Amino acid sequence: EPEVTQTPSHQVTQMGQEVILRCVPISNHLYFYWYRQILGQKVEFLVSFYNNEISEKSEIFDDQFSVERPDGSNFTLKIRSTKLEDSAMYFCASSGAGEQYFGPGTRLTVT
Amino acid sequence: RKEVEQDPGPFNVPEGATVAFNCTYSNSASQSFFWYRQDCRKEPKLLMSVYSSGNEDGRFTAQLNRASQYISLLIRDSKLSDSATYLCVVNQAGTALIFGKGTTLSVSS
Numbered sequence: 001e002p003e004v005t006q007t008p009s010h011q012v013t014q015m016g017q018e019v020i021l022r023c024v025p026i027s028n029h030l031y032f033y034w035y036r037q038i039l040g041q042k043v044e045f046l047v048s049f050y051n052n053e054i055s056e057k058s059e060i061f062d063d064q065f066s067v068e069r070p071d072g073s074n075f076t077l078k079i080r081s082t083k084l085e086d087s088a089m090y091f092c093a094s095s096g097a098g099e100q101y102f103g104p105g106t107r108l109t110v111t
Numbered sequence: 112r113k114e115v116e117q118d119p120g121p122f123n124v125p126e127g128a129t130v131a132f133n134c135t136y137s138n139s140a141s142q143s144f145f146w147y148r149q150d151c152r153k154e155p156k157l158l159m160s161v162y163s164s165g166n167e168d169g170r171f172t173a174q175l176n177r178a179s180q181y182i183s184l185l186i187r188d189s190k191l192s193d194s195a196t197y198l199c200v201v202n203q204a205g206t207a208l209i210f211g212k213g214t215t216l217s218v219s220s
Contacts (some may be wrong), residue, residue: 045207056205102154
Protein backbone atom coordinates (compact mmCIF):
# COMPACT_ATOMS: atom_id res chain seq x y z
CA GLU A 1 0.00 0.00 0.00
CA PRO A 2 1.48 3.39 -0.96
CA GLU A 3 2.36 5.66 1.93
CA VAL A 4 3.72 9.09 2.73
CA THR A 5 7.30 9.04 4.01
CA GLN A 6 9.15 11.71 6.00
CA THR A 7 12.77 12.32 6.93
CA PRO A 8 14.34 12.70 9.37
CA SER A 9 12.25 11.03 12.05
CA HIS A 10 13.84 13.26 14.70
CA GLN A 11 15.69 16.55 14.27
CA VAL A 12 17.41 18.41 17.07
CA THR A 13 18.50 21.96 16.35
CA GLN A 14 19.59 25.07 18.18
CA MET A 15 17.43 28.16 18.38
CA GLY A 16 18.03 30.44 15.40
CA GLN A 17 19.15 27.64 13.06
CA GLU A 18 17.44 26.74 9.81
CA VAL A 19 15.87 23.33 9.38
CA ILE A 20 14.43 21.54 6.36
CA LEU A 21 11.91 18.78 6.85
CA ARG A 22 11.39 16.42 3.95
CA CYS A 23 8.41 14.49 2.71
CA VAL A 24 7.71 12.14 -0.16
CA PRO A 25 3.95 12.19 -0.83
CA ILE A 26 2.01 9.31 -2.36
CA SER A 27 3.04 9.26 -5.99
CA ASN A 28 -0.23 9.99 -7.80
CA HIS A 29 -1.45 12.58 -5.30
CA LEU A 30 -1.69 16.23 -6.31
CA TYR A 31 -2.35 18.02 -3.03
CA PHE A 32 0.27 18.30 -0.29
CA TYR A 33 0.03 19.59 3.25
CA TRP A 34 2.02 20.31 6.38
CA TYR A 35 0.53 20.09 9.86
CA ARG A 36 2.12 20.33 13.26
CA GLN A 37 1.26 18.97 16.69
CA ILE A 38 2.79 20.44 19.80
CA LEU A 39 3.07 17.82 22.54
CA GLY A 40 -0.27 17.33 24.26
CA GLN A 41 -2.14 19.60 21.86
CA LYS A 42 -4.25 19.15 18.76
CA VAL A 43 -3.04 18.77 15.21
CA GLU A 44 -2.87 22.19 13.52
CA PHE A 45 -2.90 23.01 9.82
CA LEU A 46 0.07 24.96 8.46
CA VAL A 47 -0.11 25.04 4.68
CA SER A 48 -1.46 23.33 1.59
CA PHE A 49 0.22 23.18 -1.82
CA TYR A 50 -1.21 22.45 -5.24
CA ASN A 51 0.06 22.95 -8.75
CA ASN A 52 3.41 24.25 -7.52
CA GLU A 53 2.01 26.98 -5.34
CA ILE A 54 0.56 27.56 -1.89
CA SER A 55 -3.21 27.20 -2.03
CA GLU A 56 -3.96 27.93 1.61
CA LYS A 57 -2.02 28.77 4.77
CA SER A 58 -2.82 29.34 8.42
CA GLU A 59 -1.78 32.23 10.64
CA ILE A 60 0.91 29.97 12.08
CA PHE A 61 2.63 29.85 8.68
CA ASP A 62 4.43 33.18 8.90
CA ASP A 63 7.47 34.51 7.04
CA GLN A 64 9.87 32.14 8.76
CA PHE A 65 8.18 29.17 7.06
CA SER A 66 8.41 28.20 3.40
CA VAL A 67 7.52 25.16 1.32
CA GLU A 68 8.95 23.83 -1.88
CA ARG A 69 8.55 20.96 -4.28
CA PRO A 70 12.09 20.85 -5.64
CA ASP A 71 11.53 17.83 -7.89
CA GLY A 72 8.80 15.41 -8.88
CA SER A 73 8.79 13.51 -5.62
CA ASN A 74 9.91 15.61 -2.65
CA PHE A 75 7.95 18.22 -0.71
CA THR A 76 9.85 20.24 1.90
CA LEU A 77 9.10 22.55 4.79
CA LYS A 78 11.82 25.05 5.74
CA ILE A 79 11.90 26.94 8.99
CA ARG A 80 14.37 29.79 8.59
CA SER A 81 15.22 30.70 12.16
CA THR A 82 13.84 28.23 14.64
CA LYS A 83 12.36 29.24 17.97
CA LEU A 84 11.83 27.17 21.08
CA GLU A 85 8.09 27.18 20.41
CA ASP A 86 8.64 25.50 17.04
CA SER A 87 9.33 22.25 18.90
CA ALA A 88 6.59 19.88 17.74
CA MET A 89 5.76 16.90 15.54
CA TYR A 90 5.50 17.99 11.93
CA PHE A 91 3.29 15.85 9.73
CA CYS A 92 3.20 15.88 5.97
CA ALA A 93 0.01 14.71 4.26
CA SER A 94 -1.11 14.18 0.69
CA SER A 95 -4.39 13.60 -1.08
CA GLY A 96 -5.81 12.87 -4.49
CA ALA A 97 -9.17 14.60 -4.57
CA GLY A 98 -10.46 13.36 -1.22
CA GLU A 99 -9.08 12.04 2.02
CA GLN A 100 -5.71 13.12 3.34
CA TYR A 101 -3.10 10.53 4.30
CA PHE A 102 -0.41 11.40 6.80
CA GLY A 103 3.26 10.54 7.01
CA PRO A 104 4.86 9.29 10.23
CA GLY A 105 6.06 12.75 11.18
CA THR A 106 9.32 14.48 12.07
CA ARG A 107 9.86 15.29 15.72
CA LEU A 108 11.58 18.69 15.84
CA THR A 109 13.29 19.66 19.07
CA VAL A 110 14.64 23.19 19.34
CA THR A 111 17.10 23.78 22.18
CA ARG B 112 -15.43 29.30 20.55
CA LYS B 113 -13.43 26.18 19.69
CA GLU B 114 -13.96 24.97 16.13
CA VAL B 115 -14.15 21.25 16.87
CA GLU B 116 -14.93 20.11 20.39
CA GLN B 117 -14.61 16.63 21.83
CA ASP B 118 -14.85 15.13 25.28
CA PRO B 119 -11.17 14.40 26.04
CA GLY B 120 -11.97 11.33 28.16
CA PRO B 121 -10.29 9.08 28.95
CA PHE B 122 -12.89 6.42 28.33
CA ASN B 123 -11.86 3.22 30.15
CA VAL B 124 -13.89 0.22 29.00
CA PRO B 125 -13.58 -3.57 29.18
CA GLU B 126 -13.13 -5.69 26.08
CA GLY B 127 -16.41 -6.30 24.33
CA ALA B 128 -18.00 -3.06 25.48
CA THR B 129 -19.76 -0.59 23.22
CA VAL B 130 -18.48 2.97 23.44
CA ALA B 131 -19.66 6.19 21.81
CA PHE B 132 -17.77 9.40 21.14
CA ASN B 133 -19.34 12.73 20.36
CA CYS B 134 -18.07 15.80 18.60
CA THR B 135 -19.48 19.22 17.78
CA TYR B 136 -18.24 21.72 15.24
CA SER B 137 -18.84 25.44 15.12
CA ASN B 138 -18.72 26.29 11.42
CA SER B 139 -21.98 25.48 9.66
CA ALA B 140 -20.18 25.77 6.31
CA SER B 141 -18.13 22.64 7.07
CA GLN B 142 -18.32 20.28 4.14
CA SER B 143 -16.52 17.04 4.94
CA PHE B 144 -16.24 15.07 8.13
CA PHE B 145 -13.90 12.35 9.29
CA TRP B 146 -12.79 10.26 12.21
CA TYR B 147 -9.06 9.69 12.49
CA ARG B 148 -7.28 7.48 14.98
CA GLN B 149 -3.95 8.45 16.56
CA ASP B 150 -1.75 6.12 18.56
CA CYS B 151 0.71 7.62 21.02
CA ARG B 152 3.38 9.69 19.22
CA LYS B 153 2.21 8.42 15.82
CA GLU B 154 0.54 10.05 12.85
CA PRO B 155 -3.24 10.41 12.52
CA LYS B 156 -4.68 7.55 10.47
CA LEU B 157 -7.98 7.83 8.67
CA LEU B 158 -10.57 5.60 10.31
CA MET B 159 -13.58 6.60 8.26
CA SER B 160 -15.28 9.42 6.47
CA VAL B 161 -18.68 10.46 7.84
CA TYR B 162 -21.63 10.83 5.50
CA SER B 163 -24.96 12.56 6.06
CA SER B 164 -26.87 9.30 5.89
CA GLY B 165 -24.60 7.67 8.45
CA ASN B 166 -22.19 4.90 7.60
CA GLU B 167 -20.80 1.73 9.04
CA ASP B 168 -17.48 -0.07 8.66
CA GLY B 169 -17.42 -3.33 10.55
CA ARG B 170 -17.64 -2.54 14.26
CA PHE B 171 -17.54 1.20 13.66
CA THR B 172 -20.57 3.39 12.94
CA ALA B 173 -20.43 7.11 12.25
CA GLN B 174 -23.32 9.55 12.28
CA LEU B 175 -23.62 13.17 11.20
CA ASN B 176 -26.31 15.65 12.19
CA ARG B 177 -25.78 18.82 10.17
CA ALA B 178 -28.64 20.69 11.85
CA SER B 179 -27.08 20.16 15.29
CA GLN B 180 -23.50 20.30 13.95
CA TYR B 181 -22.84 17.04 15.71
CA ILE B 182 -20.81 13.98 14.75
CA SER B 183 -20.62 10.65 16.55
CA LEU B 184 -18.59 7.45 16.44
CA LEU B 185 -19.83 4.18 17.89
CA ILE B 186 -17.46 1.28 18.47
CA ARG B 187 -19.05 -2.09 19.15
CA ASP B 188 -17.34 -5.13 20.69
CA SER B 189 -14.23 -3.15 21.71
CA LYS B 190 -10.85 -4.82 21.25
CA LEU B 191 -7.61 -4.15 23.11
CA SER B 192 -6.23 -2.87 19.81
CA ASP B 193 -8.89 -0.14 19.71
CA SER B 194 -7.03 1.70 22.50
CA ALA B 195 -6.00 5.03 20.95
CA THR B 196 -7.03 8.66 20.66
CA TYR B 197 -9.93 9.27 18.29
CA LEU B 198 -9.82 12.58 16.43
CA CYS B 199 -12.90 14.30 15.06
CA VAL B 200 -11.94 16.22 11.93
CA VAL B 201 -13.85 18.62 9.69
CA ASN B 202 -13.00 20.26 6.42
CA GLN B 203 -14.42 23.71 5.82
CA ALA B 204 -14.08 25.68 2.64
CA GLY B 205 -10.64 25.06 1.23
CA THR B 206 -8.34 22.18 1.96
CA ALA B 207 -7.32 22.54 5.59
CA LEU B 208 -8.45 19.86 8.00
CA ILE B 209 -9.58 21.18 11.37
CA PHE B 210 -8.89 18.74 14.17
CA GLY B 211 -10.47 18.28 17.55
CA LYS B 212 -8.16 17.58 20.43
CA GLY B 213 -9.26 13.96 20.50
CA THR B 214 -10.92 11.49 22.85
CA THR B 215 -8.72 8.88 24.49
CA LEU B 216 -9.99 5.31 24.66
CA SER B 217 -8.43 2.62 26.83
CA VAL B 218 -9.75 -0.93 26.42
CA SER B 219 -8.74 -3.40 29.11
CA SER B 220 -8.96 -7.19 29.38
